[in-house]
Amino acid sequence: MRWTLQPKPETHKVEVLSKALDVSNLVATLLIQRGVETFEDAKKFFRPALEDLHNPFLMKDMDKAVTRIEAAIANDENILVYGDYDVDGTTSVALVSSYLKTYYPNVATYIPDRYDEGYGISYKGIDFAHDNDFSLIIALDCGVKAIDKVEYASEKGVDFIICDHHRPGAELPNAIAVLDPKREDCNYPYKELCGCGVGFKLIQALTEKRGGTIENLLLYLDLVATAIGADIVPITGENRVLAYYGLKVINSNPRTGFKSILKQIKKETLTITDVVFIIAPRINAAGRMKHGNHAVTLLTETDMNKAAVWAAEIETFNTDRREADKQITKEALKQILDNAxxxxxxxxxxxxxxxxxxxxxxxxxxxxxxxxxxxxxxxxxxxxxxxxxxxxxxxxxxxxxxxxxxxxxxxxxxxxxxxxxxxxxxxxxxxxxxxxxxxxxxxxxxTPEVKIDAEINLKDITPKFYRILKQLAPFGPENRTPVFMTQQLKDVGFGKCVGEDKSHLRLVVKQGNSNQFTCIGFGMGDKEPIACKGAPFKAAYVIDENEWNGTISLQLRLKDIKP
Structure with a gap:
């Protein structure tokens, strides 16, 4: 692995911010690396506020989208909410359809079959809309390149509103509205929304038009936070606000479908990483192994008993997915070796x-x-x-x-x-x-890179420092969990390979006369000779918590070690 130490910000900037916030130079350095340079920036960063969300009508075509949906409702038209079969698509469909159904009944959902129709808008989906008297399709997380299909729908008298976040081609589809912050002619201030985020801006605009406020939409943010995590979009700006409040909903008042998934997991407070590795794969498994409709049904279900049945079925899909993934990976690795x-x-x-x-x-x-x-x-x-x-x-x-x-x-x-x-x-x-x-x-x-935020000594790692680090969350692209490097470490004699196949490395280290810290290096069993032969070594790691027999202690999760 290549180790890249992030450039140190200017000393003057660090000292000014450190003084303004009454934090250590190390914390000020971490903040400046994340684009937080003033007291005002820090306030927005540490206390994301709903009023920091942008006006949805700044997005190109938003007024057209809202006008067309209002006309559909006034004329009693049938609306089809259409989305892709992955997490971003299914959460988007659950979000927009459940919102519209709170005040308008003629709304149905459509997820294309991964195997029969493939990705994005399909001719089959348009035929379904036409045959069942849907005159408006709201397409989410797809459609920005579907020029021929939107044309085909138009010939059949079906209108399209597209909410997408993928890069458009040279030409846009001839839809009633194309909402996509990545459009070159769109001046929306934040470009990195996921599909569900664009869907959220649409319902925010509809709510404003109906005289409501952002507070009316808080309970939908569990879906948005899940999509942000799963779609690996930057957790900066508007995404940080949406993820922050979405996690609050997941941890305090999750929708019934999430409750039924979380019942099977013994974890009190979920981070965005937990959402990515616990909730997202289960939602994804439906579209991967059976049909994305199962995910939308679970996410919109309000009856706990019914949700439990759907969640159990999705758990089975997830188990099947894991087995298929393991077997195919094994076959693919063999193919690479055979054709090296x-x-x-x-x-x-x-x-x-x-x-x-x-x-x-x-x-x-x-x-x-x-x-x-x-x-x-x-x-x-x-x-x-x-x-x-x-x-x-x-x-x-x-x-x-x-x-x-x-x-x-x-x-x-x-x-x-x-x-x-x-x-x-x-x-x-x-x-x-x-x-x-x-x-x-x-x-x-x-060559894989480990980006290191700062070189520190073990004595810098205190409970207070860790409490501040936790406040930098939610972590994700462009706001990664801080990675540190420490030199002149020695294992105190307890280092060994652990795990069923001895593929993980567990160490207890100190630096000079510092406190001892337990380290865990997943998949790093081959590094045992570097750490366990008595010679000093350096480590790149993140700091996290380990719970053992009811006791919580700080530990170092290794990214890499070198002599």
Missing amino acids: EEDKKTTVVYNENWHKGVIGIVASRLTETYYRPTLVFTKSGDKLAASARSVKGFDVYNALEACSEYIEQFGGHKYAAGLTLHEKDFENFKTKFEEVVAKTIDPKLL
């Missing part, structure tokens, strides 16, 4: 029998293992479908765009994308993708 080629800058694997629902997870695992831009392909009908994942700092979306002559359809973000192509184009695409990445990637990006 020197100096490849990409990883591309394909098996027509792999489960389409888990190839995205497998792509993430392969990226972690080989640290290359990665594509995992499977057969989908008469075409091939793939999930793409990238390494930090490399835009895989741009790389796919450069290969578009061989791609039938693609969409996504800088670090994660999906695509389909014809089988006859697979080899040409694979060659071209390798060429594009090899030409454009900075070679150092192919």
